[in-house]
Structures are given as structure tokens and as C-alpha cells.
Amino acid sequence: xxxxxxxxxxxxxxxxxxxxxxxxxxxxxxxxxxxxxxxxxxxxxxxxxxxxxxxxxxxxxxxxxxxxxxxxxxxxxxxxxxxxxxxxxxxxxxxxxxxxxxxxxxxxxxxxxxxxxxxxxxxxxxxxxxxxxxxxxxxxxxxxxxxxxxxxxxxxxxxxxxxxxxxxxxxxxxxxxxxxxxxxxxxxxxxxxxxxxxxxxxxxxxxxxxxxxxxxxxxxxxxxxxxxxxxxxxxxxxxxxxxxxxxxxxxxxxxxxxxxxxxxxxxxxxxxxxxxxxxxxxxxxxxxxxxxxxxxxxxxxxxxxxxxxxxxxxxxxxxxxx
Numbered sequence: 202x203x204x205x206x207x208x209x210x211x212x213x214x215x216x217x218x219x220x221x222x223x224x225x226x227x228x229x230x231x232x233x234x235x236x237x238x239x240x241x242x243x244x245x246x247x248x249x250x251x252x253x254x255x256x257x258x259x260x261x262x263x264x265x266x267x268x269x270x271x272x273x274x275x276x277x278x279x280x281x282x283x284x285x286x287x288x289x290x291x292x293x294x295x296x297x298x299x300x301x302x303x304x305x306x307x308x309x310x311x312x313x314x315x316x317x318x319x320x321x322x323x324x325x326x327x328x329x330x331x332x333x334x335x336x337x338x339x340x341x342x343x344x345x346x347x348x349x350x351x352x353x354x355x356x357x358x359x360x361x362x363x364x365x366x367x368x369x370x371x372x373x374x375x376x377x378x379x380x381x382x383x384x385x386x387x388x389x390x391x392x393x394x395x396x397x398x399x400x401x402x403x404x405x406x407x408x409x410x411x412x413x414x415x416x417x418x419x420x421x422x423x424x425x426x427x428x429x430x431x432x433x434x435x436x437x438x439x440x441x442x443x444x445x446x447x448x449x450x451x452x453x454x455x456x457x458x459x460x461x462x463x464x465x466x467x468x469x470x471x472x473x474x475x476x477x478x479x480x481x482x483x484x485x486x487x488x489x490x491x492x493x494x495x496x497x498x499x500x501x502x503x504x505x506x507x508x509x510x511x512x513x514x515x516x517x518x519x520x521x522x523x
Contacts, residue, residue: 205292205430206415208302209238215373215406217312223255227263227308230407234304238411239421242267246300251277251287251307281481283307284408289433291412301414308407333483334400338392341486352394354504355485356385359399361513362482365522372523373404399485432468436460457494472496478520488521
């Protein structure tokens with residue numbers, strides 16, 4: 202991506218925040234990013250705000266917390282990729298030459314969504330009557346049938362990520378003692394073979410990033426390394442005969458492979474050049490599949506790579522360290 206750098210980042214710790222609104226969470230994350238960048242809100246020329254369950258106009262309402270500067274505010278929604286999509290739009294706004302400094306902000310309160318959706322009978326909610334956990338469980342059982350994946354492989358991924366989270370003060374999950382594979386397997390079953398400790402929690406939180414031209418970093422923070430955005434790619438599914446899309450995708454293999462190949466080509470690198478990878482890991486099976494789909498290991502080799510510790514801290518390429 203041409204001449205785009207990350208100027209600053211900020212987060213509001215994820216967790217259960219019943220007494221704080223989406224606006225409160227977004228404001229704190231945005232202010233933290235501005236402080237990190239050494240900028241004021243008057244320097245921001247546009248904002249892309251990602252959320253799914255917050256009230257209408259929450260993005261504009263949150264931006265008003267920083268000040269009424271007249272900047273354009275655009276809402277972005279793309280399911281689990283909402284935050285990434287908002288960041289991409291902010292980068293494209295800078296790369297196009299339209300703006301010099303842009304904020305990407307994401308926030309939501311999943312706790313409120315669960316309380317309200319559990320009581321609704323609106324057809325839009327009932328269309329996806331098979332819950333995500335069931336879809337990912339189907340994905341896992343298919344993998345177990347085809348590749349011989351064992352619950353222990355999934356538990357190993359979950360234990361790794363729980364223990365990584367304990368090292369991150371912004372993480373929602375903060376185990377007091379190291380999490381073992383045995384503990385993950387012994388946790389309550391959600392949808393076989395996925396247990397609660399292999400599954401993502403419900404929570405509230407926010408994160409923000411300020412992107413802009415690299416020369417701004419050099420001018421405001423001359424001793425700070427310039428963190429450039431090497432590439433950004435966004436794709437959706439392609440039609441294939443016999444394919445039926447209903448709700449979440451069970452195994453988005455082609456989509457993920459195509460997207461990863463495109464971004465490697467744009468960045469001019471390959472999977473072996475990566476030092477660290479962060480993936481969407483709503484359920485442990487999702488991360489396992491991404492090992493292969495992103496080219497971090499050969500097809501059918503994810504289980505062996507897990508057993509070797511390739512993706513653990515200190516491994517060949519650590520994955521999901523946050």
C-alpha cells in the first residue's frame with residue numbers, strides 16, 4: 202500500500218462493562234490513539250467507525266465526544282471483520298491522497314446484544330437459527346473425519362491463547378494460573394467437540410488506530426520507527442456449483458486462500474517471511490484451519506505443526522499472541 206503509516210493506536214480493555222456505553226468505550230480508545238500519535242482531534246481529517254450492535258449513528262455520536270470539527274464520519278459493518286474493514290478504509294483514504302490523517306475506530310457491547318436478541322422473534326434473527334458454535338462444530342467434526350484431528354489439538358490451541366492472553370493487560374481473559382490442555386478439555390461442552398474454553402467469550406470493548414502519511418511520524422516523533430502498512434486485501438466468497446450460503450461460512454477455504462495469496466503478492470512477501478500472525482479465532486478450529494489456509498504449513502500438516510509447537514511463543518511463527 203502506497204505511503205500509509207500507523208501513527209498511533211489505543212484500546213479500551215475488553216470485558217463486561219454494564220455501566221459504560223458504546224460511546225464511552227469508543228471515546229477512551231480514540232483518545233488513547235491520539236495520545237499515542239501525539240496529535241489532537243483537530244488533526245484528524247476523516248473517521249471510519251466500525252460497530253454492529255451499537256445504536257444508529259453511534260459513530261457520529263462518538264466523534265462528537267472529541268469535538269465538533271465537521272469531519273466526515275463513515276460507519277463500517279462487516280461482521281467479524283468490521284474492525285479490519287474500518288482500518289482498511291482509513292488506509293485507502295490516505296493512500297488515495299484524499300486525506301493525510303484518518304482515524305479507524307471500532308467498538309461494541311456484545312453483552313447488550315445478547316440480552317436483547319435472546320428475546321426477539323424478528324425474522325432477520327431467525328434466518329440464522331443455527332448458532333455460530335454449531336457451524337464451527339460442524340467444521341471441526343468434518344476436519345476430524347478428513348484429517349484425524351483430535352480434541353487435544355483444539356485444546357492445545359485454546360490453552361496457548363489463554364496463556365497468551367494472561368500476558369496482555371488489555372485481554373478479556375486473564376487466567377490466574379497457567380491453562381492446560383486437560384483443563385480446556387474438561388470445561389463445559391458447547392457443541393461437540395468445542396468446549397467453553399475453546400470458544401470466544403461475550404464482552405464489550407473498543408480499539409482505535411490513527412493512520413497517515415509517513416512524513417508525519419518523522420516530523421512529530423523523529424525518534425520513532427515508521428510502521429508502514431505493507432498491504433491490505435478484502436474479498437468475499439465466490440460462487441461454486443452446489444454451494445449454498447446459509448449464515449456463517451463453514452470452512453471459508455477458497456476465500457481465505459485467495460485473499461492470502463493476493464495480499465502476499467501485494468506486499469511482495471510470502472508466508473515464510475512472517476514473524477507474527479494474528480487471526481480471528483472465535484473458536485479453536487478456526488485458528489487451526491488458518492494455519493494451512495494462510496500457508497503457514499502445508500495442507501494436512503496443521504496437527505503435526507501444533508504438536509511441534511510451531512505457532513506457540515518462541516515457535517517458528519507465533520500465532521494469536523494477544
